[in-house]
Amino acid sequence: MRSFPPRPLATSALVACLMILLLLVISDEALAHGVTAGDKGYLQEVSGRLLIPFAYLGAKHMVTGYDHLLFLLGVIFFLYKLRDVGLYVTLFAIGHSLTLITGVLTGVRASAFLIDAVIGLSVAYKALDNLGAFKTWFGFQPDARAATLIFGFFHGFGLATKILDYEVSPEGLLPNLIAFNVGVELGQLLALSAILIAMSYWRLTPSFAKRAHSANVAILAAGFVLMGYQLVGYFVYDFL
Amino acid sequence: MANPYNADAPKPDARTLMRSTLIAAAAALVLLVTVVLPAEYGIDPTRIGRVLGLTQMGEIKVRLAREAAADQAADDAAAEAEAKSDTTSPTPPDTTRR
Numbered sequence: 001m002r003s004f005p006p007r008p009l010a011t012s013a014l015v016a017c018l019m020i021l022l023l024l025v026i027s028d029e030a031l032a033h034g035v036t037a038g039d040k041g042y043l044q045e046v047s048g049r050l051l052i053p054f055a056y057l058g059a060k061h062m063v064t065g066y067d068h069l070l071f072l073l074g075v076i077f078f079l080y081k082l083r084d085v086g087l088y089v090t091l092f093a094i095g096h097s098l099t100l101i102t103g104v105l106t107g108v109r110a111s112a113f114l115i116d117a118v119i120g121l122s123v124a125y126k127a128l129d130n131l132g133a134f135k136t137w138f139g140f141q142p143d144a145r146a147a148t149l150i151f152g153f154f155h156g157f158g159l160a161t162k163i164l165d166y167e168v169s170p171e172g173l174l175p176n177l178i179a180f181n182v183g184v185e186l187g188q189l190l191a192l193s194a195i196l197i198a199m200s201y202w203r204l205t206p207s208f209a210k211r212a213h214s215a216n217v218a219i220l221a222a223g224f225v226l227m228g229y230q231l232v233g234y235f236v237y238d239f240l
Numbered sequence: 241m242a243n244p245y246n247a248d249a250p251k252p253d254a255r256t257l258m259r260s261t262l263i264a265a266a267a268a269l270v271l272l273v274t275v276v277l278p279a280e281y282g283i284d285p286t287r288i289g290r291v292l293g294l295t296q297m298g299e300i301k302v303r304l305a306r307e308a309a310a311d312q313a314a315d316d317a318a319a320e321a322e323a324k325s326d327t328t329s330p331t332p333p334d335t336t337r338r
Contacts, residue, residue, distance in 0.1 A: 131260065132251035213252055217260045224268030229276050236281040236302060239309050 040166050047169030051179040058183025061159065063191050067119045067226055068155065072188065073195055074126030074219050075148060077212070080203075085196065088148050089188060095152020096159065097181045103160025104168075104177055112165070113234035115158035120226030122151040127220035131213070159184070 039057060046053075062068050075092075079085050103109070125147065128134065135141050159180075168176070202208055252260060278289020282298030289295040 136254050217264045221264040221267045228272040
């Protein structure tokens, strides 16, 4: 890594933008949480224990969901140590595993629009947190670990609602759900690794501190857009 | 690790923070009203979405979703009626329904 010639900032920024664009293109088909008809059809056809397919779908959901990715980007923005990243991944995993499994098994569902609006809120929250807004405005720093856990609950609840919509066969449901969870973890690690590599390059540039501010403002705006998009959707699609 | 929150990271002062937040909110609002809402839901208060050709996309999406929901409801009702009549006079299974 050290043998790389120093890159001008523009190159690094371009690489980061291209990666985000690529992710957006990939996820275009599956609009955030959207269901590709293919996956839904498949899940309604099959029954029984299908660990690898469910793990794949869990991973796909994370890697192609730009709202999840934005949240992750916000979370690791100022995390430098791999150990810290690991802690956050674990907290988030505990959060979403709990609500995913209990949500599906109890059949408790919420509007996908409202859950996605909360996920948009989590993106905005994390961007504000990175900007130090809570300390500046309210004089205290909320525990980032608690926030990650709580938003993990919501992300998992959203996943549960999605799986309930899939009308998955009850046969082999629990092992399939656990496999789905493992897949979510794997997909998350994959996405995190990619984001972390891009971030590491970016941090090497001298103007990172200055651009970090603008980047978090952009993430904040994206969070607001997601919230508005999903909240309006809740009212437009009231016939669903 | 004592504090996972990186206190050393550069933080803007209160004025910059407020300005940045307002900029983010304004940018989000403009994007939502002129691009996202027209393209997703056919909601176009500024008429800009129509000019950009996005409003039609949203209108078609919502119409298709309505039709799909209506189809689903009709299918479900037909299946229910069929299940009821099955108890008295068995009919061959309908293979056309997914």
